[in-house]
């Protein structure tokens with residue numbers, strides 16, 4: 001089961017590249033998410049699942065399956081995809097598209113890792129998190 005990252009959002013400074021200040025928000029250390037795991041952050045657009053894959057890539061998707069709303073953060077991460085815990089639809093972490101038989105797409109969001117920190121697009125931040 002995933003957990004929620006709380007009160008760790010702060011403006012990215014040293015971790016972001018030059019010229020990026022204000023564009024990225026530092027939400028957590030990469031090691032706060034285990035490989036093949038996920039955490040949830042609350043944003044102004046709703047809950048977003050942050051996934052870490054086996055090869056330490058990080059992806060951010062809406063935490064809602066396009067089938068019947070299952071929490072993707074509770075799903076099984078494999079390769080660069082996640083299997084929904086409710087009815088096993090497989091969602092690409094790279095583009096949010098449903099793979100296999102289902103139809104639909106999950107919203108994806110900008111996320112990056114710098115100096116061991118996970119950064120999300122600052123425009124997702126809630127008023128309290130900025």
Ligand code: FES
Pocket residue numbers: 065066067068069070084085086087088089
């Ligand atoms: S809610 Fe995700 S597969 Fe049904």
